[in-house]
Amino acid sequence: MADSPTPLLQVRDMAVDFRTIEGPVHAVEGVDLEIAAGETVAIVGESGSGKSTTAMAVIGLLPGNGRVVRGSIRLDGQELVGAPESTLRRIRGGAIGLVPQDPMSNLNPVSKIGTQVAETLLAHGHATAKDVDRKVIETLAAAGLPDAEARAKQYPHEFSGGMRQRALIAIGLACNPRLLIADEPTSALDVTVQKTILDQLGRMTGELGTSVLLITHDLGLAAERAARVVVMHRGRIVEQGPARQILEDPQQPYTQALVKAAPSVAAVRLRPEAYRSVAPAASGFEARNDSAAARGNSAAARDNIVEIENLTKLYKIRGRKDDFAAVSDVSLAIPRGETVAIVGESGSGKTTTARMLLKVVEPTSGTIRYEGQDVTGLKGAALREFRQKVQPIFQDPYSSLNPMFTIERIVTEPLDFYKRGSSKDRAARVRKLLDDVALPQTMLRRYPSELSGGQRQRVAIARALALNPELIVCDEPVSALDVLVQDQILTLLRDLQDEYGLSYLFISHDLAVVRLISDYVCVMKDGALVEAASSEEIFTNPRDPYTRNLLAAIPGNELDIAS
The missing domain is CATH 3.40.50.300 (P-loop containing nucleotide triphosphate hydrolases)
Structure with a gap:
């Protein structure tokens, strides 16, 4: 935070409501959040805690019955609450990228992968009709997809889960955004694929200097990948601070319950100092x-x-x-x-x-x-x-x-x-x-x-x-x-x-x-x-x-x- 006097993202006293037939539902209440340029911040919490709603409010993608009813969202000093849709469309995909949770439902099943990457590049002026094919291949290759030229001609159902997630990362980072929102980007993937995807995401955002807002329910993953952790419960931030501090010395009962329940954290605590190389006798x-x-x-x-x-x-x-x-x-x-x-x-x-x-x-x-x-x-x-x-x-x-x-x-x-x-x-x-x-x-x-x-x-x-x-x-x-x-x-x-x-x-x-x-x-x-x-x-x-x-x-x- 010290490297940037003015944070890239500033959220102040934000509240989000959803209209229902039974009256308004207060999904998020009084959220204060800052992300510096090049910083990775993780929001953790269980389903319904408001973490994804907070992220979607930042990027202006709340459902039709949801709206920001109070507060301020500033990206590099520019107010986004109340901004016209034309401004938000320019920011989405351009200044703010998104890697959503489910790679299958968030890729068009009847459109080739290359076409979907090209749409983003063309929409934000990062490619022309003449060079878009070359830039699509470069973008997919940068996301770690092997044989990117051939992959660009395939459909989502021809990709594995890990490959589909790489395609979404390619789309999210295609226009070199200043902020990337990664909403549970690896929750449906195997641990080895998950690590590969997160490593690739870390390398790409590091090279681009992109800030990351990581949404996850896994505290171990959050502490490993983020500098700071924000804990949300029932629409409110209950605790935030340096990742290691939150993990090792949680102050709030809810955070303590999250740390205690996280399987990845428990597994780390149970591990030996180092794996012995000598093969044990058969059990x-x-x-x-x-x-x-x-x-x-x-x-x-x-x-x-x-x-x-x-x-x-x-x-x-x-x-x-x-x-x-x-x-x-x-x-x-x-x-x-x-x-x-x-x-x-x-x-x-x-x-x-x-x-x-x-x-x-x-x-x-x-x-x-x-x-x-x-x-x-x-x-x-x-x-x-x-x-x-x-x-x-x-x-x-x-x-x-x-x-x-x-x-x-x-x-x-x-x-x-x-x-x-x-x-x-x-x-x-x-x-x-x-x-x-x-x-x-x-x-x-x-x-x-x-x-x-x-x-x-x-x-x-x-x-x-x-x-x-x-x-x-x-x-x-x-x-x-x-x-x-x-x-x-x-x-x-x-x-x-x-x-x-x-x-x-x-x-x-x-x-x-x-x-x-x-x-x-x-x-x-x-x-x-x-x-x-x-x-x-x-x-x-x-x-x-x-x-x-x-x-x-x-x-x-x-x-x-x-x-």
């Missing part, structure tokens, strides 16, 4: 997995509820002679009453493995044993019996719940399907399940759209518990949730495991979350299992370079946080 978990094929149905296998041996799934790809191996020769075991996590980047095969266990996808070869019984060929009544014992919890609690059903009907549905008890018994069971997941009985008559993300995930857990399963397959169950809600759901899963003796197969790309929930960890890469050991061993003595790269990519990993 008991590794020994069980390595000898799974040899044991078969012997008595020694009874401590494992599931044993997977040499599991392979091949897919035929149009235009390719060779089959694609989504999962290749995977063997692992799930001990009874414990949590085994499968981690890896997108495309590593972890979800395909889970779907084969759930009997949603048929394996090409290999064996899946449940309670010593080979379930790969189950059909009819035997398959229905198996599916009552093994239940899923999916990633998105909204799309996995029928929006036309009430919560009561959603949780009752598996009981009705399997004809468990009388209607009176089922109603009592549903009420007990809501108690188990800490939801009030008043939720029974509501619909999924009337619940928060965390409440919807609790409903999904209640539904999974309805048939008294022994094993629950959790496929990214908290990746779409804020850190405080993540912490609540992870605590709930642990409590339910203790109460009912549940076993979990936990699928995740977030190693910080895995560190907190798992007893054992299996690391997958390109469809193969590259490392398997106890959670403690994986996080303190990673042997495979890929595992070490995953651990190094945890947000905040480079911070030296006191325990």
Whole structure:
């Protein structure tokens, strides 16, 4: 701040209201914020805290029913509140760039990537019709996209999540803005891709001297990437200051709760001073997995509820002679009453493995044993019996719940399907399940759209518990949730495991979350299992370079946080 007497961005006593049929909603109240030239400031807080609303007010992109009702927003001394739309259009994309959260919904699916970059360049006079193609390629290449000339001719659906995010970064920085607003730019990406994208963003903004307003719910990421952190809660700033100070000595109870709940911060506190290079002896978990094929149905296998041996799934790809191996020769075991996590980047095969266990996808070869019984060929009544014992919890609690059903009907549905008890018994069971997941009985008559993300995930857990399963397959169950809600759901899963003796197969790309929930960890890469050991061993003595790269990519990993 000392390098610039007048901050690039000055927000003073800003208030934002949204008009609704029930009256105005005060989304943001009395926000004061400054960002110096070349400075990175992060706003953190849970969903609904007002952080994205604050950012959209700065860039003039509030929804139609939202408006700044009080206060001042100045960019380099120019007042933006009340400025004509023509002025705001010139500033958006020119002086202020934006990298939005969801790269798929924020790129035009029917327009080529190069065309979308060209629109920004042409609109702000940074290219002419003659040189726009060259500048598009230069812009995409600067954002780290390989073979930028070919990529410019592709559509968004032909890009991976990381590539789409790079395209949005290219658009956001195409006109060399003085301020870049990055709204949860990597929340949907794997940790390694996330680190690559943030490194690229840091390099580009550093070279351009661009200030950054980073919106995130991850305090570890904020502290690693920003000089200052602003904490928002219920539309107000409750605390702000140097990033390390906020992380190590939070003053407000809400900030303290955020720091305590952040998985990335917890993972950093649990890490050793340095990973030892000497390979450890095989753990008991590794020994069980390595000898799974040899044991078969012997008595020694009874401590494992599931044993997977040499599991392979091949897919035929149009235009390719060779089959694609989504999962290749995977063997692992799930001990009874414990949590085994499968981690890896997108495309590593972890979800395909889970779907084969759930009997949603048929394996090409290999064996899946449940309670010593080979379930790969189950059909009819035997398959229905198996599916009552093994239940899923999916990633998105909204799309996995029928929006036309009430919560009561959603949780009752598996009981009705399997004809468990009388209607009176089922109603009592549903009420007990809501108690188990800490939801009030008043939720029974509501619909999924009337619940928060965390409440919807609790409903999904209640539904999974309805048939008294022994094993629950959790496929990214908290990746779409804020850190405080993540912490609540992870605590709930642990409590339910203790109460009912549940076993979990936990699928995740977030190693910080895995560190907190798992007893054992299996690391997958390109469809193969590259490392398997106890959670403690994986996080303190990673042997495979890929595992070490995953651990190094945890947000905040480079911070030296006191325990």
